[in-house]
Amino acid sequence: MGALSHIRVLDLTRVLAGPWCAQTLADFGADVIKVERPGAGDDTRHWGPPYLQTPAGEDTAEAAYYLSANRNKRSVTVDIATPEGQRIVRELAAQSDVVMENYKVGQLKKYGLDYASLKAVKPDLVYCSVTGFGQTGPYAQRAGYDFIIQGIGGFMSITGERDALPGGGPQKAGVAIADLMTGMYSTVAILSALAHRDRTGEGQYIDMALLDVQVAMLANMNTNYLASGKAPVRQGNAHQNIVPYQTFQTSDSWIIVAVGNDGQYRKFVEAGGRPEFADDERFATNPARVRNREALVPLLAEMVRKRSKAEWIAALEASGVPCGPINDLAEVFDNEQVIARGLQVNLPHPSGGTVKLVRNPINMSATPPEALRHPPTLGEHTAEILRDVLGYDDAQIAALRAKVVI
Numbered sequence: 043m044g045a046l047s048h049i050r051v052l053d054l055t056r057v058l059a060g061p062w063c064a065q066t067l068a069d070f071g072a073d074v075i076k077v078e079r080p081g082a083g084d085d086t087r088h089w090g091p092p093y094l095q096t097p098a099g100e101d102t103a104e105a106a107y108y109l110s111a112n113r114n115k116r117s118v119t120v121d122i123a124t125p126e127g128q129r130i131v132r133e134l135a136a137q138s139d140v141v142m143e144n145y146k147v148g149q150l151k152k153y154g155l156d157y158a159s160l161k162a163v164k165p166d167l168v169y170c171s172v173t174g175f176g177q178t179g180p181y182a183q184r185a186g187y188d189f190i191i192q193g194i195g196g197f198m199s200i201t202g203e204r205d206a207l208p209g210g211g212p213q214k215a216g217v218a219i220a221d222l223m224t225g226m227y228s229t230v231a232i233l234s235a236l237a238h239r240d241r242t243g244e245g246q247y248i249d250m251a252l253l254d255v256q257v258a259m260l261a262n263m264n265t266n267y268l269a270s271g272k273a274p275v276r277q278g279n280a281h282q283n284i285v286p287y288q289t290f291q292t293s294d295s296w297i298i299v300a301v302g303n304d305g306q307y308r309k310f311v312e313a314g315g316r317p318e319f320a321d322d323e324r325f326a327t328n329p330a331r332v333r334n335r336e337a338l339v340p341l342l343a344e345m346v347r348k349r350s351k352a353e354w355i356a357a358l359e360a361s362g363v364p365c366g367p368i369n370d371l372a373e374v375f376d377n378e379q380v381i382a383r384g385l386q387v388n389l390p391h392p393s394g395g396t397v398k399l400v401r402n403p404i405n406m407s408a409t410p411p412e413a414l415r416h417p418p419t420l421g422e423h424t425a426e427i428l429r430d431v432l433g434y435d436d437a438q439i440a441a442l443r444a445k446v447v448i
Contacts, residue, residue: 044071045409052134054143056084058218060172061111062225068114069402069411080119083420102393112417119421119448126447128153133432135160144172147182157247166245168235170228176251186252188218195256200263203278224255285331286342295351300364309361314345389416424448
């Protein structure tokens with residue numbers, strides 16, 4: 043019995059931000075009903091290869107992208123463009139605590155599935171809308187894609203190598219960070235709204251925007267600008283406010299050195315046989331190192347290149363200097379700490395194969411999140427949900443199938 047096993051979520055979202063939020067709620071036991079288009083489903087089901095494979099090595103219809111964000115849910119197929127489909131969604135909303143959607147602003151109103159319409163059938167409903175730019179403002183009607191949001195929201199102005207260096211220029215993140223962080227902020231918002239409902243009996247509307255989240259998550263980069271009036275620029279793998287806090291090339295690979303204070307800096311250069319770099323007044327303190335970054339970093343780079351990755355990591359770990367390798371994902375899942383923490387989970391799938399996923403990273407002593415259900419196949423639970431949640435009989439379900447409502 044998860045912490046949210048008393049909560050039902052009607053999930054009308056697709057792609058990543060909304061599904062990521064819904065998956066998090068499902069990990070804690072919420073009954074998440076994923077509503078999908080008959081015959082097509084969530085767009086990400088088709089965002090491959092790679093796809094989940096059967097034991098015979100054949101591709102299934104489930105793309106790896108889809109699998110990453112949809113475990114622990116039940117899938118029901120409903121055509122919301124039909125009156126019968128709209129009725130089903132309203133009936134499900136009446137039996138739910140939360141409704142989530144990521145349609146264009148105002149699009150669900152024509153189906154009678156907007157907040158005002160569903161609040162009429164469920165007054166204490168928590169309703170969360172996720173869009174690119176929010177429900178208000180001059181950009182509200184624009185479609186929002188993570189890549190575009192990373193550009194508009196400032197992230198790409200501080201990510202990537204410096205313009206003057208080879209490979210310099212703006213760079214997006216390797217994963218859809220605006221989507222993922224919006225999913226996490228939406229989770230917090232929904233849980234807060236549920237806590238308020240439990241105290242007062244009052245539901246509410248939640249307006250989540252990828253752009254809002256992207257701007258907010260720039261954290262110290264925002265305050266660097268607001269405090270100075272000067273927009274931060276790309277520094278590659280270097281830190282804007284700390285030196286040295288970056289990657290260095292060794293004799294055979296790359297390492298990360300994350301010096302957080304002057305004591306760690308001295309240990310770093312002593313481990314490299316260059317204690318004079320700590321005695322030099324240009325480099326003795328972090329403010330001095332930040333001001334003299336251009337002079338110091340080439341000296342440190344030359345020092346680091348004289349040893350191998352393994353030699354440096356052993357020396358710095360022995361000295362208490364934060365450091366680490368740069369692993370690819372094969373190395374990540376072979377890492378002894380990752381293995382010890384049990385981050386990979388394997389779930390059986392109806393194809394006869396096994397879905398390999400990454401568990402929810404939250405650890406709790408009493409109500410930990412769990413990976414119990416495989417990401418559902420399209421419409422896998424349609425009959426089950428209509429029968430058990432809404433009380434439809436076999437004849438009603440068959441009639442809806444015949445009309446392709448479900």
